[in-house]
Amino acid sequence: MISHKSPGFLAGQPQRDPYEARALFQEKTIQCLVLGNYTEPPVYTVETLIVYCLGEHFQNPDAQVGSWMIVGLIVKAAMRLGFHRDASHYSNISTFRGEMQRRLWSIITHLDIATSSAIGLPRMIKEDMYDTQSPRNLYDEDFDEHVTELPPPRPNGVITPIGFVIVKDELILVSGMIVDQANSTKQISYEEITKLDKLLEDAYQNRIPEFMKVRTLEDLKTGDVEMRVRKFSVDLLYHKARCVLHRKFLIPPKSSTVPIYPYSTKSCVDSAMRILQSQMLLHLETRPGKPLHEHKWKTTSLMTQDFLLAAMLICLYLSHSSSETFAAASATQNEFPISWSKDEMLQALDDSFLIWDSSKCASKEALKAARALKAMLIRIRNAEPTAVVSQVLPQTVPVVSSGPIYSNPGKLSRGSNIGV
Secondary structure: OOOOOOOHHHOOOOOOOHHHHHHHHHHHHHHHHHHOOOOOOOOOHHHHHHHHHHHHHOOOOOOOHHHHHHHHHHHHHHHHOOOOOOHHHOOOOOHHHHHHHHHHHHHHHHHHHHHHHHHOOOOOOOHHHOOOOOOOOOOHHHOOOOOOOOOOOOOOOOOOHHHHHHHHHHHHHHHHHHHHHHHOOOOOOHHHHHHHHHHHHHHHHHHOOHHHOOOOHHHHHOOOHHHHHHHHHHHHHHHHHHHHHHHHHOOOOOOOOOOOOHHHHHHHHHHHHHHHHHHHHHHHHOOOOOOOHHHHHHOOHHHHHHHHHHHHHHHHHHHHHOOHHHHHHHHOOOOOOOOOOHHHHHHHHHHHHHHHHHOOOOOHHHHHHHHHHHHHHHHHHOOOHHHOOOOOOOOOOOOOOOOOOOOOOOOOHHHHHHHO
16 A cells, blocks of 8 residues: 555555554564564564564665564574474474474575575575475465365466465575575686576476466566566566576676677576566556556565666676677677677666666665666766667656655654664
8 A cells, every 4th residue: 555555455444544554563563572572482473573574674665684684583583493494303393383384484585585685695594404395385275273184285287375485486496506606705616607507497497387487578468467476576586596697707807808608698688688678567567557556566675676786787798898899709609699789788778777767766776776877878878968868768658666655764663673
């Protein structure tokens, strides 16, 4: 309601001011955590911390170090309660509770990578720290507190609410390894990059259901709304992982003008362009009256950071490919040719700039992104500032914020005490 100022599915129900309701809910959540002594976590501490974390995260369209630190509390509380060990090791954990712990642990690993990547810091959970199995693909009504044995999982083609998390698990596992190498202080060999690239491709091509893959942007325009959002999320995760994996090898070192790793160059450019195209599509499809408008609140800082990464990579590539020597050398790399023209890349950057610029009053990160993109476009075009960005959007398409707008960001100041 707050993000797009529309009552949505709550229309007609008695309700208080949404800002007041959110502040009150966060306040009571904090009180429950303190009264329950979250430092010695009793049952349901992890669930409550997740509720608190999401409440804090969605109040601000920008990446927050505070959210990352709260996820740290969640990870520690979950480990203190043994979530990092599969429930099958313990006879005193019921079948129902064991499966719920698997669901929670899977969500926590996703939060860990998402928040860590958003602020550029290492993740907290590594693969050798846990043996918790993935949850089963089951609807909530398939089991309850009284079951002694879980029913067989639903077929892979049936995407239950938790099934979407299970699908992303395949990519999250490899994405975690990629994030680790990106944050490593040691030199990473290209052989290791190649191995991770094969793991990523295998996870996407062979383990993601076909109906969840995005072959072309047209795939994001078809299907029911919920499925479109899910396909977009999976596609963004995959292409972001490719960008992070290959970005160190996007351009040649200073000692060379020849692209030494043309496959990495092509992979980085292709995925970055797909992300920028997806940003534009999402921007248009979340306008008032469009099918995804009610889901605009999901366009958070966790996604906007990916859009900015893609834009900076294309800027980096163009700034180096403007060199005649580098351009000539690139043309000889027929094995992995770049399929995008310079004009197409500049058009994608222009579109991205206008989206960021339209959101700069609501987001500090949008303001920074708009300034950075404008400076880079000036440098690439070698033109006057007034000629940098053309009117690339049709005049019938209003430029609106791609992220939520918050008119009262200081309402939840009491929440800052949770980590003390």
